[in-house]
Amino acid sequence: MDDITATAVGTPNIALVKYWGRRDAVLNLPMNSSFSLTLDESLRTTTSVMFSDSLAEDSLYVDGEIQNLNDPKNEKSAFAGKVIGILRSMSGVESKALVVSTNTFPKSAGFASSASGGAALAMAASEALGLKLDRRLLSIIARQISGSACRSVCGGFVVWKAGEKGDGTDSYAESIAPASHWPDVIDVIATISSAKKKISSSEGHTLTPKTSELYRARPGIAEEHVKRIIEAVRQKDFGTVAEITMKDSNSMHAVMLDSFPPITYLNDISRAVIYAIHELNNAEGTPIAAYTFDAGPNAHVITLKQHKNKVVSALRDIAGDGVVVAGLGEGPRLLSEKESLIKDGVPT
Ligand code: DP6
Numbered sequence: 001m002d003d004i005t006a007t008a009v010g011t012p013n014i015a016l017v018k019y020w021g022r023r024d025a026v027l028n029l030p031m032n033s034s035f036s037l038t039l040d041e042s043l044r045t046t047t048s049v050m051f052s053d054s055l056a057e058d059s060l061y062v063d064g065e066i067q068n069l070n071d072p073k074n075e076k077s078a079f080a081g082k083v084i085g086i087l088r089s090m091s092g093v094e095s096k097a098l099v100v101s102t103n104t105f106p107k108s109a110g111f112a113s114s115a116s117g118g119a120a121l122a123m124a125a126s127e128a129l130g131l132k133l134d135r136r137l138l139s140i141i142a143r144q145i146s147g148s149a150c151r152s153v154c155g156g157f158v159v160w161k162a163g164e165k166g167d168g169t170d171s172y173a174e175s176i177a178p179a180s181h182w183p184d185v186i187d188v189i190a191t192i193s194s195a196k197k198k199i200s201s202s203e204g205h206t207l208t209p210k211t212s213e214l215y216r217a218r219p220g221i222a223e224e225h226v227k228r229i230i231e232a233v234r235q236k237d238f239g240t241v242a243e244i245t246m247k248d249s250n251s252m253h254a255v256m257l258d259s260f261p262p263i264t265y266l267n268d269i270s271r272a273v274i275y276a277i278h279e280l281n282n283a284e285g286t287p288i289a290a291y292t293f294d295a296g297p298n299a300h301v302i303t304l305k306q307h308k309n310k311v312v313s314a315l316r317d318i319a320g321d322g323v324v325v326a327g328l329g330e331g332p333r334l335l336s337e338k339e340s341l342i343k344d345g346v347p348t
Pocket of ligand 1: 148149
């Protein structure tokens with residue numbers, strides 16, 4: 001078989017209604033639906049995949065470093081290996097794969113690249129194998145690298161439906177509106193710490209449902225938030241989007257704290273951002289900004305372009321210079337052969 005190569009670029013997403021807690025750890029099936037914004041290419045992962053009979057084994061390079069695909073401690077690489085395996089068996093191609101991936105995230109940004117990387121890998125590998133997969137199938141495949149990666153497969157405003165089936169075929173992401181529906185929406189990101197988290201999200205997804213009493217209420221609250229935020233996005237009702245976003249982040253961090261032992265990701269600077277955004281909204285007399293935090297202390301503040309300067313300056317006062325602004329994007333896309341990270345069968 002001739003060597004076959006493809007390259008795709010993927011971007012992160014920020015959840016406004018959060019996924020925390022899974023009902024199946026192998027397939028990454030969530031307890032509740034979630035809702036996110038796919039960001040533009042201000043932050044991106046580029047991934048090239050080559051299948052070739054000349055390769056003796058699968059290998060993965062991330063930002064120039066080789067990763068061990070069979071190391072159970074390196075969960076994301078193990079998942080990347082699993083996804084390559086699934087796509088290989090769907091296509092009937094048996095050749096081994098070389099995967100080369102680079103991130104353009106600012107070094108200090110403390111971002112996980114698993115969502116953008118998962119989306120780029122699923123798209124590049126399925127293209128190289130000649131599989132014509134629609135976004136739904138791609139998101140089901142990306143979900144198995146990282147739950148939140150399934151949302152980065154779609155552009156703009158995205159819902160990940162929890163689904164009910166045990167095999168995960170009804171747990172996928174879809175776009176409810178493209179980025180162009182409301183291009184004024186931006187994410188102002190303040191880096192508060194890039195230190196590695198003590199408890200991975202993977203551990204937390206199991207620990208919290210098992211040990212938190214408050215968690216019993218969480219899936220119902222999140223489903224209600226998803227329903228309401230979809231309607232608010234359709235109406236471009238920023239006040240409602242902002243309120244749900246802040247409440248949902250607080251709700252997720254509350255059940256994290258209620259886990260046993262407790263999980264805490266926010267620090268004093270994160271809390272200073274929370275108070276500052278409430279003060280800013282009070283001073284404006286209407287919500288113009290909404291904070292949300294993932295499994296770490298870094299703040300994402302969702303706002304509209306016309307309020308960008310106010311929000312950036314409020315965040316700089318608290319968090320210093322590490323502030324990045326991202327708009328909304330349309331999800332992963334294929335790149336040309338010229339842009340491949342693999343030349344003559346080796347990483348460039
Ligand atoms: C807090 O997608 O990182 O960011 O499935 O273990 O890769 P894995 O988990 P991951 O969980 C992220 C949870 C979150 C909220 C969210 O993005 O919805």
